[in-house]
Amino acid sequence: MGLAKRIIPCLDVDNGRVVKGVNFVGIRDAGDPVEIARRYNEQGADEITFLDITASHEGRETTVHTVEQIAEQVFIPLTVGGGIRSVDDIRTMLNAGADKVSINTAAIHNPELVRQASQRFGAQCIVVAIDAKRVADVDGQPRWEIFTHGGRKPTGIDAVAWAVKMAELGAGEILLTSMDRDGTKNGFELGVTRAITDAVDIPVIASGGVGNLQHLVDGILLGGADAVLAASIFHFAEYTVPEAKAYMAERGIEVRL
Amino acid sequence: MAVIDYGMGNLHSVASALAHVGAERVVVTHDVEQIRAADRVVFPGVGAIRDCMAEIRRLRCDELLQVALTEQHKPVLAICVGMQALMSHSEENGGVDCLNVIPGTVRHFGQPLHDAEGQRLKVPHMGWSEVRRVSEHPLWNGIPDATRFYFVHSYYVTAADRSLVAGSVDYGVCADAVLARDNLFATQFHPEKSHTAGLQLLRNFINWTPSC
Numbered sequence: 521m522g523l524a525k526r527i528i529p530c531l532d533v534d535n536g537r538v539v540k541g542v543n544f545v546g547i548r549d550a551g552d553p554v555e556i557a558r559r560y561n562e563q564g565a566d567e568i569t570f571l572d573i574t575a576s577h578e579g580r581e582t583t584v585h586t587v588e589q590i591a592e593q594v595f596i597p598l599t600v601g602g603g604i605r606s607v608d609d610i611r612t613m614l615n616a617g618a619d620k621v622s623i624n625t626a627a628i629h630n631p632e633l634v635r636q637a638s639q640r641f642g643a644q645c646i647v648v649a650i651d652a653k654r655v656a657d658v659d660g661q662p663r664w665e666i667f668t669h670g671g672r673k674p675t676g677i678d679a680v681a682w683a684v685k686m687a688e689l690g691a692g693e694i695l696l697t698s699m700d701r702d703g704t705k706n707g708f709e710l711g712v713t714r715a716i717t718d719a720v721d722i723p724v725i726a727s728g729g730v731g732n733l734q735h736l737v738d739g740i741l742l743g744g745a746d747a748v749l750a751a752s753i754f755h756f757a758e759y760t761v762p763e764a765k766a767y768m769a770e771r772g773i774e775v776r777l
Numbered sequence: 778m779a780v781i782d783y784g785m786g787n788l789h790s791v792a793s794a795l796a797h798v799g800a801e802r803v804v805v806t807h808d809v810e811q812i813r814a815a816d817r818v819v820f821p822g823v824g825a826i827r828d829c830m831a832e833i834r835r836l837r838c839d840e841l842l843q844v845a846l847t848e849q850h851k852p853v854l855a856i857c858v859g860m861q862a863l864m865s866h867s868e869e870n871g872g873v874d875c876l877n878v879i880p881g882t883v884r885h886f887g888q889p890l891h892d893a894e895g896q897r898l899k900v901p902h903m904g905w906s907e908v909r910r911v912s913e914h915p916l917w918n919g920i921p922d923a924t925r926f927y928f929v930h931s932y933y934v935t936a937a938d939r940s941l942v943a944g945s946v947d948y949g950v951c952a953d954a955v956l957a958r959d960n961l962f963a964t965q966f967h968p969e970k971s972h973t974a975g976l977q978l979l980r981n982f983i984n985w986t987p988s989c
Contacts (some may be wrong), residue, residue, distance in 0.1 A: 522892050523907040523948065524925060528836060561972070566905060592793045597970050617789045619970060642824035644901055644929040692901055692929075721888055723899045748897055776905040776925045 522775040525740050526747035527568035527764055528599075528725060531556060531756045534573050536582045543659040543693065550755040555588045560754065561594040563761035568594060568775060569622070569725075572602030584616045596624070600648055601695070610637050622695055624649040625668050626713020628675055629657040633687055636691025647725075648691040652679035652712050665774060671699030680715045687720045694720060695749070698728040705731025705752070712734065713743030725749050733759060734768040740773055778983070779815035780805045780820035781841070781859075783832040785824045791856065795819070802865060807836045817983065818845045826883070826932070827870035829858055835951045839876055843981070848877070849940025853961045854982050860956065860963035861934060869932050870921045876934035879956055883938035891975035898949045901931040908966065916962050916981045917943075924974045926954070926966035934965060984986040 528623075531553050533537045538550040550556065557568050567681045570590065572583045580733065587600055600613045603624025610621045626646050627634050636645045650662040651667045653671060664679035683694050696716055700707035726745035730736060730753055739748045753759050765775040780792050782805045792803045804811050812818060820842060822829050826902045833839050848864035855863055865882035867873045889915070890898040905925040910917060933952035934943060944955030946965070956963045962982065 521907050521923070522896075523898070523902070526904050551970075559842065564972070586791075590792055593797075595790075595794050595797070595969060595976055596972050597929075597967075614791065617788065617793070639825065644823065646901070693903060721900055723901070723903050748905070 522774060524566070524747075525768065526725075526773070527559045527570050527761055528567045529565050530569040530727070530749045530750040530751045532571050532573055532751060533571065533583065533586065534588055535576075539573070539574040541591040553586050555592065556755065557590045557594050557598075560701050560761060561596055564765065564776070565596060565761045566747070567599065568600040569601065571617075571622070572600065574603070574746050582726055584612060587616040587618055587669075589612060599695075601647070606633070606697060609731055610641060610646075612640060618645075620645045620647050620693070622649045623652065627686065628666065628668060628677065631685065634689040634691055635684055638692070643692035645696050646691050647693045647765055648683075648686040649695040649697065650679055650683060650686075650716075651697050651699050652709070654709065654712070654740050662711050664709075664715070667699050671702070673695045679712060683716045683720050683724075687722045688731075689712040691722060693723045693725065695696070695725045695727060696745075702727070703728050703752075707731065708739045708743055708745075708748075710738060710743045713739060713745055715742035715761075717746070722768025723747065732766050736764055737768055737771050737773065739769070741771070760772060778803050778817045779812045780818070780821060781812060781845060783829065783836050783838050783869055784808050785829050785832060786820060787860075788821055791819060791821050791969045795983065796980055798976050798983060800862070800979075800983045807838060809837075809841060812841045812845065813849070815845075815851070817852045818842070818854075820855040820859040820862075822825050822856065822860075823855060823861055824860060825860065825870055826858060826867045826875070827873045829862055830873055833862060833876075839963060842876070845929060849869075850960050850987070852982065852985050852987055853963070855963035856969070857930065857965060857967055860965055861932060863956075863963055864934055864936070867932060868935060878961070879941065879958065880938065881934060881937055881953075883932045883934055886949060887933055892947075901929055901981075902933075902941075902948045903940045904930045905971075906946050906948060906966075908946055911942045911955075912957070914943050914955075914957050914962070915956040915985050916957070916978055918981050919977050920974050926968065926974060927962075930967045
C-alpha cells in the first residue's frame with residue numbers, strides 16, 4: 521500500500537464565520553469554524569484548509585485567533601490561505617498554528633515571495649493557490665488562464681505554465697481551483713486538473729465544483745489529483761468524510777480509513 | 778517536558794498535541810536551564826536543513842541534546858527534520874554535516890520517482906503512508922502495524938546500523954520512518970499531525986521509561 525489520496529474539507533471564513541457562496545455570491549452561513557474543524561477532525565478528514573475571505577483589517581485579527589483555536593484542537597495538518605501578502609503574513613499564520621500557508625494573488629504580483637518563503641520556511645509549508653478559468657481554445661486545444669478577484673479579473677497568465685513556474689520557485693503543493701466550476705456542484709474541471717498534475721512533480725489538490733462523491737473519484741482517477749478539496753457537500757451534511765472515503769475505496773482509490 | 782525551539786517555525790502544534798494527551802508543563806524553549814530541568818525532551822524540526830543546523834549550533838542545542846541523551850538519559854523524541862538532524866550528513870542544500878548522533882545519511886527521493894507498479898510519485902512525499910513495524914517498541918503500544926501517519930518530506934533517512942530501524946515506509950524507496958536506540962525515538966512522520974495514531978504515540982512517549 522502506498523500513499524493515501526487525501527480528502528480536504530475547506531472552510532471559507534468571513535469575519536469568523538464559515539460561509540460558502542455559489543460562484544462567490546449568495547453566501548450561506550455554515551457556522552463556527554472551530555466547531556466545524558473539530559467535526560472534520562473527528563470524522564477522519566486528512567487535512568483541513570481554511571480560506572480567509574475577510575476583507576477588513578480587524579477581521580484579519582479574528583482570523584489569527586480562530587487559527588490558534590483550531591490548531592489547539594485539531595491534530596491533522598491545517599492550511600491557511602487568503603490575504604497572504606508577505607513573509608511576515610506567512611510567519612504570523614505559521615506561528616498561529618498553521619502547518620501550511622497558501623499564497624494566491626501575492627504570488628502573481630511578486631513571484632519572488634514564493635522563493636523567499638520556501639527558502640525561509642521550507643517548501644513543505646508553501647502552497648500556491650491557482651484560480652484558473654477556461655479561455656478561448658487555441659487550435660482546438662483548451663487553454664486555462666489565471667484569474668484574480670474571485671474570478672473576475674484576467675491576468676493573461678497560462679495556468680499550466682504558471683504551475684510549473686511556481687514549482688520551480690519552491691512551492692511544495694498546488695491548490696488548483698476552477699473558477700468556472702467553483703460553487704456550481706458540477707464537478708471538477710478535469711482538463712486543467714490533468715494538465716497541471718501531468719506538468720508538475722509536486723502534489724496537486726483539485727478544488728472547485730464538487731457536488732457529489734463521484735466528482736471526488738473523477739478528480740483523482742481522471743484528473744490525476746493527489747488530494748481533493750470540497751466545502752459545501754460536507755458543511756451542509758450532504759455527505760460525511762467517512763462516506764466519501766468509503767465511496768472512493770470501493771472504486772479502488774487508496775484512502776486512510 | 779521541553780520542546781526544543783531553535784527558531785525554525787511552528788512548534789505550537791507539537792506542544793498542544795503533547796498537552797492534549799496529558800503532558801504537564803510543556804515548555805517550548807532553547808533555554809539551557811529549562812531543558813536541563815525537563816524530564817523529557819522533544820526535538821522537532823521543519824524547514825531547510827542548513828538553516829536548522831546553523832541555528833541548532835548557534836543556540837548550542839546540539840550540546841543540550843547530547844546531555845539529555847547520554848548524561849541525563851532522558852527520553853528524547855525527534856520529529857521530521859529533528860530526526861534528519863541526528864544523522865551524519867544530509868544531501869540537502871548542497872550537502873550539510875549533521876549531528877552524527879545516529880550514523881547514516883539523508884538523501885533526496887530523486888525524480889522521476891515511481892512505485893512498484895510504475896505509478897509516478899510526487900515529491901515532496903506529502904500525506905498519509907503506512908508505517909511498517911520493523912521492531913517492537915513501547916512507543917508502538919496500542920498502534921496496529923501498518924497504521925498510516927502523516928509525512929511531509931523530500932529527503933529520507935537511511936541509518937547505517939539497520940538494527941536501529943523500528944519502522945519503515947515505502948515511497949519509491951524503502952525509507953526509515955522510525956529509528957530507536959536506548960532512550961531516543963525518532964520519527965520521519967509528524968505524530969502531532971497524525972490524528973489518533975499520532976496522539977497515541979505521543980501518549981506512549983510521555984509514559985515511556987526507557988530501560989537504559
